[in-house]
Amino acid sequence: MTAYDPNNPFAKILRGEFPCAKVYENDHVLAFLDIMPRVAGHTLVIPKAPARNILDITEEDYLHVGRAVRTIARAAKTAFAADGITVQQFNEHAGGQMVFHLHVHIMPRHNGDSLLPPASRKEDPKVLEENAAKLIAALKG
Known part of the structure; x- marks a missing residue:
């Protein structure tokens, strides 16, 4: 397996x-909005531990990621009045991984919506700020 690169964008x-x-x-984890979201509120959860993907993360570190994913998914459903949540995680080039630091995508979904293609547009920073505020408020209850 390829070694973890400490200069990947998420490590930075x-x-x-x-x-x-x-x-x-x-x-143990950090969650932030994807700068190229496929839907409003598209959030990434990453471990603070250096892990290339699910194939090399420790069980303990992965459990922290899983707990955070659940927390963020629930908040995203509330914050964006979503009908559902899509959770995705990719591993290695053949599996669709583009950034080689483990990350989980959380996307609030509405009935009948479509996901934008991956990496198709960069979101306006003001919109990201507004969406982050919605998620933070939902996390606070």
Whole structure:
């Protein structure tokens, strides 16, 4: 298996070298809005531990990711008045992975909507801020 690259974009976000629209953070995970969302509220959850994907993350670190995914999914359903939630996670090139730091996509969905193609457009930072505020409010209850 290829080694973890500490210069991947998500590692740079964790180190504060790249900005993000953060919605949730604890000692083990960070959740932030995707800058190229497929739907409004498209959020990524990443472990703080260096893990290329599900094939090399420790069980303990993966459990932290799973808990955060559940927390964010529930908040996203509320924040965006969604009818459902799509959760996706890709591994290695053949599996569709594009950034090689484990990440889970959480996308609020509405009946009859369609996902935009992956990486098809960059969202306006103001819209990301507004959507982050909605998610943060829903997380606070």
